[in-house]
Amino acid sequence: MARIFITGSAGGLGLNAARALIQQGHDVVLHARHGSRFAHAGAVRDQAVGTVVGDLADLAETVQVAEQAGQYSPFDAVIHNAGVYSGNEIFSVNTVAPYVLTALMARPRRVVYISSGMHRWGTPDLQGIDWRNAARRPAAYSDSKLYVTALSAIVARRWPDTESNAVDPGWVPTRMGGRSAPDDLELGHVTQVWLATRDSAGDRVSGGYWFHQQRREPHEAVNDAAFQAELLAELERYTGLALP
Template sequence: MTRIFITGSADGLGRAAAETLLDGGHDVIVHARSENRLAAVKDLADRGASTVAGDLADPEETRDVAEQVGRLGPVDVVIHNAGVYTGAQIMPVNAVAPYLLTALIDGPRRLVYLSSGMHRGGRADVSLLRSGNYSDSKLFVTVLAVAVARIRPGVVSNAVDPGWVPTRMGGPGAPDDLRLGHLTQEWLATSDDPEALTTGGYWHHRQRQSPHPATHDRRFQDDLLAALADLTGAGLT
């Protein structure tokens, strides 16, 4: 049995992944952005999922989420699923929170970061950590996934493009298959398939693809990690 923490699991792809992983007998920790929002995962808690709450747009609440997870005991996998598409919370939720949780949660053997095909339109400029758009944020989290694979050789770290799927964020007219949208995260989290145990990849529907060229630029990786450490006060080793 694998213990898996999934951010942003009150709805959408995160919830779908939590349901499937619970069906598979795994020990799942689900997350909602507030105590009130935990009502949306009561059925998952009734099935045995543990729950944590905190707004990932707020660094202090993100730190508290990491502490809540730590109190539940060691985790094997973190799926950094939470994300927003518009507004001032884009960078804090999509890029800063995954970094901070990676720095603060000890011990996961596997890390999965939700990217997007739109990351290819992102700009490789760390000054955008305070003002960037959705594409920029998804480039940064993709770079983070690959940088973690490099600096933590004992950890399997990958980024996933789930596709444009019919969630609340994607909208009802999204053309991609919802099941395929969360299948790759689950596979990377739990499978012993040799491909699922590779690290530093960018995946779409269980196929490894070529990401934005900046993703594998070590200088940009280091610049991004340094900027995130400066912003959060938490170093990543």
């Protein structure tokens, strides 16, 4: 039995992952931007071992999310699932929040960051980036997913005792993906659940970018040491927090 924290787990892929993990017998801690969102979680909310509330678009609230989650630690795995596709909050939710939570929370055995195939259209140019206002970047969503995929690779390198991986869940028909999304919703949460709980007695998996349990090659910047260093410096400058 593992204890797992999932951000953005009151709906969509996060809720599906939580449901699957609970059905497998694991302890799950849920997170939602607002407490009212748990009304959509139904039985999963009742079966979870705890809930955490906080707006990941707000830096101060993200710090509070880390503090609340700490009450349920240690975690065997953390799944950074929360994400947005549009609006000024893209960088705050998709990149800054996973960084802050990673920096502040006790190290889990495994950490999974939700990426996207669209990260390949992201730009590694960080000049003039405004972490508060994604509207200033035409490809902000793709950029944010490139950055969080690179963060996953950075954590894999820095924390050799923690398995860190990024997952492309596909374009699935969730609230964010839209009803017309072409990929299979039932497969959307499978890889992150597998990475968070798999039997690793025979091998160790870290530093990967995955799509439907198959390892894929990410954007070339993801594993570029110079870009990784620049990204960490920018995130540390903005948040005031250093990644251990």
